[in-house]
Amino acid sequence: MERKEFLNLVGISVGAVILQNCMSGCSKSSDPSPATPSTTTPSTGGATPSTTGLTGNNVSSKGIIDFTIDLASDTFKTLQTNGTALVSGDVIVARTKTGDFLAVAKACTHEGTTVEFVADNSSFKCNNHGSVFDANGSVSVGPATSALKKYTATFDKVKNTLKVA
Ligand code: FES
Known part of the structure; x- marks a missing residue:
């Protein structure tokens, strides 16, 4: 060479x-470094991240109550049956014997005990001191003197979801 x-x-x-x-x-x-897949749960505009079958906010201390539940989900499938109820966050959601949906604040206005749904007459009863509230949340029997906050419950038959706000 x-x-x-x-x-x-x-x-x-x-x-x-x-x-x-x-x-x-x-x-x-x-x-830049190669993109890393995001593991962040998609936001729904500041609302509570979805648990199974729930989107939106069902806790009053976190803001305005406004949520949607999926009745096909395991968490909320109970409400597919008439005459049932469940508590979601600060709200008790009930389905009357005729299939209508009701939603009121779960905390009795007397001393805050969680009320129970009475399907026979679509009312809400507090077993602590016996207050009874009608389907609209109004007091039927004391000692409570103020109504349970009532929410609008809108059922979407096609999606099988219930919006509470
Ligand atoms: S806490 Fe409900 S009646 Fe007293």
Whole structure:
């Protein structure tokens, strides 16, 4: 090998090493890291993240009560049956014997005990001191003197969901 050929080969090799170092250095400084898949639960506009079958906020201390429940979900499938009820957050949601939905604040206005749904007359009873509230949350029997807050419950037959707000 002649001197000229040797120098050409060395020059190419050195150039390749410099180029490689530059590329790796440049890629570190200017290329962003590959995107990492997000594990964040999609937001619903500041509402409570979905638990199974629930979207929105069902807790009054977190803001306005406004949520939707999926009656096909395991959590809420009870409400597919007339004459049933369940508590979701701060709200008791009931389905009357005729299939209408009711939703009122779960806490008795007397001293805060969670009320129970009485399907026979679509009322809500507090077993602590005996207050009774009608289907609209109004007091029927004391000692409570103020009504349970009533929410609007809108059933979507097609989606099998219930919106409470
Ligand atoms: S807490 Fe409900 S009647 Fe007293």
